[in-house]
Amino acid sequence: MHKLNWNDLKYFVEVVHSGNVSEAGYRLGVNQSTVSRRIANLENALGKKSLFDRTAKGWVITPVGEMIVKLAEEMEIQANNIHRKIESDSEDVSGLIKVTVSDVCAKRFVLPVIRDFKRDYPDVDFELIAAEEVLNLAGREADIAIQAIMEPPPNVVGKRICRLAYYVYANPKFMEDLSSEIPSCITWIGDGVTLPNWIKKNFPKLKRAYRTNSSVAMFEMCREGLGLALLPCSLADGVDELVRVPVEHVESGYDVWVLSHVDLRTTARVRMFRDRMVEFLSNEIDLFEGRKPKISSCS
Numbered sequence: 001m002h003k004l005n006w007n008d009l010k011y012f013v014e015v016v017h018s019g020n021v022s023e024a025g026y027r028l029g030v031n032q033s034t035v036s037r038r039i040a041n042l043e044n045a046l047g048k049k050s051l052f053d054r055t056a057k058g059w060v061i062t063p064v065g066e067m068i069v070k071l072a073e074e075m076e077i078q079a080n081n082i083h084r085k086i087e088s089d090s091e092d093v094s095g096l097i098k099v100t101v102s103d104v105c106a107k108r109f110v111l112p113v114i115r116d117f118k119r120d121y122p123d124v125d126f127e128l129i130a131a132e133e134v135l136n137l138a139g140r141e142a143d144i145a146i147q148a149i150m151e152p153p154p155n156v157v158g159k160r161i162c163r164l165a166y167y168v169y170a171n172p173k174f175m176e177d178l179s180s181e182i183p184s185c186i187t188w189i190g191d192g193v194t195l196p197n198w199i200k201k202n203f204p205k206l207k208r209a210y211r212t213n214s215s216v217a218m219f220e221m222c223r224e225g226l227g228l229a230l231l232p233c234s235l236a237d238g239v240d241e242l243v244r245v246p247v248e249h250v251e252s253g254y255d256v257w258v259l260s261h262v263d264l265r266t267t268a269r270v271r272m273f274r275d276r277m278v279e280f281l282s283n284e285i286d287l288f289e290g291r292k293p294k295i296s297s298c299s
Contacts, residue, residue, distance in 0.1 A: 011038035094123035164253035165290030171225035184227030201249040233290035
């Protein structure tokens with residue numbers, strides 16, 4: 001029997017959170033065979049108890065695996081706390097951290113982490129930069145970027161959290177008052193003519209739409225009942241004034257990343273804040289991926 005290794009438990013927890021071995025490997029930055037080997041090591045340490053059933057459709061957690069999930073997650077939290085304590089005692093954690101994030105996500109996903117980090121490390125100062133595009137990390141316009149993008153830019157290191165899910169939302173009152181089969185829609189400012197696929201495929205007769213260059217404005221317009229909008233589930237599912245609208249076509253979102261410039265990997269304050277940010281967002285993956293919809297008669 002092998003000795004129980006915390007690192008093996010970490011791989012187990014990631015497979016449970018990710019839903020499959022390949023996705024877990026992607027998130028951990030290793031290949032699929034490494035994840036499989038780590039899980040096998042853990043099973044041997046537990047007396048060859050199977051944690052997953054290996055099926056043709058993927059790995060399915062067993063009752064034994066379910067028994068240790070919560071304990072493994074608690075151990076992960078404790079290990080991270082120990083790591084932070086060692087770092088904070090051995091390094092000077094002070095100075096400025098510049099964080100950029102889309103304005104619409106700052107309150108829900110970034111401000112709680114900044115608040116707690118500032119409480120633990122009062123000598124650290126923050127600049128929070130709201131921007132829809134990824135700022136120039138190489139030019140030090142920001143130290144940390146939390147963004148939904150397809151691929152990180154060059155000279156940047158980061159952690160992919162998950163794929164951001166979108167759905168079409170509306171104010172429930174708007175749906176109740178709708179007298180036409182062609183509802184008002186809200187979209188981005190573009191060439192003023194072209195409509196996105198979610199509108200063209202779901203509402204092909206629509207000719208005009210509200211347009212804005214701000215994700216915050218789009219969110220608020222939808223919440224006020226001006227029309228339907230394609231919004232991230234992580235934002236809209238937590239708002240009482242919005243419900244999902246059943247449609248046949250929904251456009252896929254980008255990947256959520258926590259990014260920093262490669263030169264900042266060894267800067268204590270940036271590294272520690274980045275790790276905090278990754279941990280916080282990783283605990284919200286179900287919300288990001290649209291698996292926590294609000295129960296509503298309109299959805």
